[in-house]
Structure formats: C-alpha cells, structure tokens
Amino acid sequence: MSLVKLYDTTLRDGTQGEDISFLVEDKVRIAHMLDESGIHYIEGGWPGSNPKDIAFFKDIKKEKLHQAKIAAFGSTRRAKVTPDKDQNIRTLVQSEADAVTIFGKTWDFHVHEALRISLEENLELIYDSLEYLKARMPETFYDAEHFFDGYKANPEYALKTLQAAQQAGVDCIILCDTNGGTMPYEFPKIIAEVKKVITTPLGIHTHNDGDCAVANSIMAVEQGIVQVQGTINGFGERCGNANLCSILPALKLKMEKECISDEQLRHLRELSRFVYELANLAPNKHQPYVGNSAFAHKGGVHVSAIQRHPETYEHIRPELVGNNTRVLVSDLSGRSNILAKASEFNLNLDSKDPVTLEILDNIKDMENRGYQFEGAEASFELLMRRALGTHRKFFSLSGFRVIDEKRHEEGQPISEATIMVKVGGKVEHTAAEGTGPVNALDNALRKALEKFYPRLKEVKLHDYKVRVLPAGQGTASSIRVLIESGDKESRWGTVGVSSNVIEASYQALVDSIEYKLHKEEDAAAKK
Ligand SMILES: CC(=O)SCCNC(=O)CCNC(=O)[C@H](O)C(C)(C)COP(=O)(O)OP(=O)(O)OC[C@H]1O[C@@H](n2cnc3c(N)ncnc32)[C@H](O)[C@@H]1OP(=O)(O)O
Numbered sequence: 001m002s003l004v005k006l007y008d009t010t011l012r013d014g015t016q017g018e019d020i021s022f023l024v025e026d027k028v029r030i031a032h033m034l035d036e037s038g039i040h041y042i043e044g045g046w047p048g049s050n051p052k053d054i055a056f057f058k059d060i061k062k063e064k065l066h067q068a069k070i071a072a073f074g075s076t077r078r079a080k081v082t083p084d085k086d087q088n089i090r091t092l093v094q095s096e097a098d099a100v101t102i103f104g105k106t107w108d109f110h111v112h113e114a115l116r117i118s119l120e121e122n123l124e125l126i127y128d129s130l131e132y133l134k135a136r137m138p139e140t141f142y143d144a145e146h147f148f149d150g151y152k153a154n155p156e157y158a159l160k161t162l163q164a165a166q167q168a169g170v171d172c173i174i175l176c177d178t179n180g181g182t183m184p185y186e187f188p189k190i191i192a193e194v195k196k197v198i199t200t201p202l203g204i205h206t207h208n209d210g211d212c213a214v215a216n217s218i219m220a221v222e223q224g225i226v227q228v229q230g231t232i233n234g235f236g237e238r239c240g241n242a243n244l245c246s247i248l249p250a251l252k253l254k255m256e257k258e259c260i261s262d263e264q265l266r267h268l269r270e271l272s273r274f275v276y277e278l279a280n281l282a283p284n285k286h287q288p289y290v291g292n293s294a295f296a297h298k299g300g301v302h303v304s305a306i307q308r309h310p311e312t313y314e315h316i317r318p319e320l321v322g323n324n325t326r327v328l329v330s331d332l333s334g335r336s337n338i339l340a341k342a343s344e345f346n347l348n349l350d351s352k353d354p355v356t357l358e359i360l361d362n363i364k365d366m367e368n369r370g371y372q373f374e375g376a377e378a379s380f381e382l383l384m385r386r387a388l389g390t391h392r393k394f395f396s397l398s399g400f401r402v403i404d405e406k407r408h409e410e411g412q413p414i415s416e417a418t419i420m421v422k423v424g425g426k427v428e429h430t431a432a433e434g435t436g437p438v439n440a441l442d443n444a445l446r447k448a449l450e451k452f453y454p455r456l457k458e459v460k461l462h463d464y465k466v467r468v469l470p471a472g473q474g475t476a477s478s479i480r481v482l483i484e485s486g487d488k489e490s491r492w493g494t495v496g497v498s499s500n501v502i503e504a505s506y507q508a509l510v511d512s513i514e515y516k517l518h519k520e521e522d523a524a525a526k527k
C-alpha cells in the first residue's frame, strides 16, 4: 500500500463557502478532531487576511496535536515588493506554522488579467516567494492555481510556472482545478505530461463546479499523486471543494491506499456531523457514506434483498464509516419493510401473520391521504402497536378550544388554548397561552398531562414542519404536520394530516406524547 498524505482545508477554503464561518475556538476544536481523524496537514487559514486567522495560529501553538501539522496559507508576493517587504509573506513566517502553502498563477490569462504583469514577472514572483519561504519554514507547498485551465490554454507556460516552483525547492506542487470544470477523463494525459518535467512530489486540489471534484481527486491519485487536498463535507468556494468524507473511504476501502487507520475511518460520520454542528448547518442527509440516507432502504424489493444479504444493495458495510443501515416505511414498502421495522421496535410479528398485510395496506392508504412515515417513525410504531393490540391509551380527549385574538391592526395576535382530558377516570381542565395557536395547544395539553405523567416535562419540541398537500384547493387544502420531539436520550418524529392545521398538529402532538409514555413504560418493564 502506498501512502497518500491528506491535507484538509476546511478551515481556509471551506470558510470561503457561502454561509460557512467559524469562531477561532471552533477552528481549534475542528483542528483537534481532524488530528484525531488522522489528517496529516490542517490548513488553518490565511494569516495575511484577517485577525481571526492570526489568532488561530497563535492559539493552536498552545495545543497538543497527535500527528497533524498546521499549514498557513497565502499568495506569492505582490509584484512591486520583495518577499521580505511583502506583508502577506511576512505574516506567513510570523504564523510559525509547521508548513506554508502559497498559491500562484499558472494561467497566462490570469497573469495578464488578474495580476496585470508580464509572464516573466510572474515566474519571478513564484520563484523568489517560494525560495524565501523554503529557507524559513519547515515545509513549503505550492498551489498552482488554475493549473488545468492554464495547461489547456498554454501548456508550455503552465509547465514553466511549475518548474519555477521546483527550482525554488518546494516540498510538493499541488495541481489545482480552481474553477472546478475539468473532467475526470482529462486527468491521466495532463498529469502524465507534468511528470515528464516535474520530479517534485505532486498534490491535487479540486473544486466541485462540474460535480466531479471527488472523481477528479481519485483520478489524480490513480496517476500517482501523493497529497490530496479537500474539505470536510465538501465545504468551499461556490459549489465547494473535493469532499474528504467521500475521498477518505474511497482511498481506504476501494483503492487500498494507506492514509488513516480503520478505527479513524469508523469515526468519519462523527467527524462530518461535528463540522456541520460547528458550522451551524443541517447535515446533508443524502451525503454519500456519512448521510442519514446513505444506507437507507425504501423500496420493498431492496429491503427484502438486504435482509438476505446486505451487499445486494450496499456498496460497503456502513459500520466501516460509522454509519448504519436504515429501513424506511412508505407506500413503496413491502412486507419486508414492515418486518424489519417490527424487529427494530422489538415487536413480535410474523411474515405469515395477517396483521403484517393489514399494516402494509393501512400505510399505503394513509400515505395516499397525505401521511408520510419516513420522517415519522414514532407514529409508525404506534400504528403497529394499534394493529397488534399492544397500544395503550394513556388519556382521552374530552375537547379543546383554541382562540387567536388580534386587538389592533399593528399588535401581535394573542393565542390561548383550553383543553379537557380524562386520565384514568379523572378529568383535567387546563388553559395556556402560546406564541401561536399550536404552541398554546401544546402548552395546554402538556400542562394537563404532566400532573399524571411528570416525565413529559423532559420532552422538547425540536422541529415543526407544515406542508400544504397538493390538492389544489388553496386555503381548504389538506395539511401535513411533521413534528420532531426529543428527550435526553433520543429524538422521534410524528405526523398528523387534516384539512385543519390545528387538528393535524394535535394528532402529531398526541403521537409524540404517547410515544414518550410507551418508551418510559417499556424501559420500566425492562428494569
Ligand atoms: C483560489 C483561491 O481560493 S485563492 C484564496 C482566495 N481567498 C481569499 O481571497 C480570502 C482572503 N483574502 C483577503 O482577505 C483579501 O483578498 C487579501 C487580504 C488577501 C487581499 O486584499 P486586498 O489587498 O484588498 O486585495 P484584493 O482582495 O482586492 O485582491 C486583489 C489583489 O490580489 C493580488 N493577487 C491575486 N492573486 C495573487 C497572487 N497569486 N500573488 C500575488 N498577488 C495576487 C492582485 O494582483 C490584486 O493586487 P493589486 O490590487 O495590488 O493589483
């Protein structure tokens, strides 16, 4: 197995992505996580850009990392100054990073248009910036910006820029697909031409504008490239950078390259979610390898087959990257989906039991009426319990009333709910206010029930989604409400459907409460 060095630029190029920003403390936490995950180089930022990035390099010096090296990023010197006078180059040296990476121009068009200097002057910029840094930094890398576009426009000049970097003695020359439009089939020929004149180790840095960043990085590794740059979750400028969460398992599991350990790979999903969390973004559920849907099976035929052998519809074992197989329930289900779910919920169900078919028919009918169980597994579990006769009715509703009152044109409406419930023969009548009618109803219902079931206090409402179902009846359309609730241990989803948004919300709220009460009862029975 040959070694591929991983170079993460989440903290630099990743933050060039729209909506991505990290505090210095977040950057330090992410750096620790990347270090534990076996990443060899962590590009922490551009110290010549802003005080936050300078602070990162200062703070990270105080931290103990296991093996990762910290790299500082910048550009070649400005045209009219020598490296020792160039503020950007000086801050790179002052960062005291373990490695430095600077980008320079490869594409003659960029030299003319962006720098507005001669081609010869650009070669001088590259050479003497790198020579200066090489003498002062432990390791020096050169990002050949727009290498592939530059090569296609003027191969002779593009190679001359790489030669200037090689003459300055850099440790690695990184070929960048900066505009992200190069196609995988272009890589073998271009890299073979580079290797004819460049003996310095080569790296790859790709962007995802043509949706080929991961494929292009893999092609480059196939051509003998030894450093792969990318970001966690593919964060980065425009459409993002090459996604290391896809490249890592590809290198390890498909190409058998030495890069990180099996144990580190098993934490890949955790790493992905940690970075989403600190970026304050919802994880992409369809993300390959690490997303919630990456190993989620919906079609009945698929579910039947994976139960016989997982490899029928899974390209790797999900556990290898810290993920797991999921079975979804919908109108595309067959008996296998129902049986898999029953076993997941510890419910006894046999494939020959007529209840299995009854549940399946019920789901298909309900999905036709607008219910959706994919995001509402708790409602589905309750539906199964009802069919199996193991559902317990913890309370019954005697009635509720919700009032929304707006007293002035400019004033906020006031919402109030009253509810009457019966619990074991006792009647409870409560009222509560809320920030809206559904919140008021939720507050009143909990207030009434918490007296009997105090552990309901632990339940928090995490998400509330309303979807108008496409029946074309305007404000008289059917409404689907999906609620996500949770306690200290877990989260669960419930669903309600009605032409009345309050009724749809009530159904989803009641399912959420009943699910929690069943969960508590089952846990108590186990003890
Ligand atoms: C492909 C990449 O992702 S490269 C990284 C891009 N990332 C960023 O730009 C984020 C951080 N950038 C910044 O904070 C700012 O742009 C700074 C501090 C670096 C520079 O700010 P300013 O001095 O105001 O310049 P500005 O942002 O307008 O950039 C244009 C300048 O960069 C120069 N420049 C661009 N690329 C290079 C290069 N490779 N080498 C030297 N100079 C360069 C241009 O010639 C121009 O200088 P001029 O105005 O003197 O002609």
Ligand SMILES: CC(=O)C(=O)O
Pocket: 013, 103, 143, 144, 145, 146, 176, 177, 178, 179, 205, 207
């Ligand atoms: C250097 C860099 O980030 C790029 O070329 O995309």
